[in-house]
Amino acid sequence: MKVALAARELSFRYDPATPLLENWSAEFHSGEVVAVTGPSGRGKSTLLYLLGLMLKPSNGEILLDGRALHDRSDRERAAARAGRYGFVFQDAALDPSRTVLDNILETTLYRGGRRDDFVRRADALMEQLGVALRRDAKPGQVSGGQAQRIALCRALIGNPGVLLADEPTGNLDPASSDVVVQALHEQAGRGAAVVVVTHDPTLVERCHRRIEL
């Protein structure tokens, strides 16, 4: 299997006294859904930010399709994120001033392509993830579980080669979780490397592989 994303000898700490990652390495393959688990505060979200090029490691490398990107300029890292990544934050992080549809379309503004096509894809994703009725609502009017699935629609709309999701089933009932897990696997089926941080045993069970931090 092709390695889409690799972490090599990563080290990171917010506070000099408490290292979170020390010489940490892993590879994530196209077509694979990998669970990252571990106790609260261990650094799982931080690892996703590093893999997602939002934080820079103090040592080590992040390679996307074999290309080291961790130490590129903010602009180059932002371009890689916009072009290749989908990211689902733990708290969804939707823009409260825009409708659900416009939140989902946000990342497409930086891509080529017709708005109509993106709207059609957004509608299909909202339907698939069970949030179509909230299309024209503002994020303040949706539940936490709906916000998570809307954030997943936003991450999926650009057909990312790397999908990073922080607790994507955290607020969900079993039926909604199942829909989310299916969507993660579908994206892996399109060739993406999918990495999920989770405490949810049902989700872990349905991943191809688990990495304990």
Ligand SMILES: Nc1ncnc2c1ncn2[C@@H]1O[C@H](COP(=O)(O)OP(=O)(O)OP(=O)(O)O)[C@@H](O)[C@H]1O
């Ligand atoms: N911006 C920051 N500045 C300083 N410390 C931080 C920052 N963000 C997180 N931390 C600390 O780093 C540690 C790891 O946080 P992180 O959110 O990565 O853990 P986690 O494993 O995802 O936890 P959880 O399972 O509770 O979400 C925690 O002790 C946290 O308080």
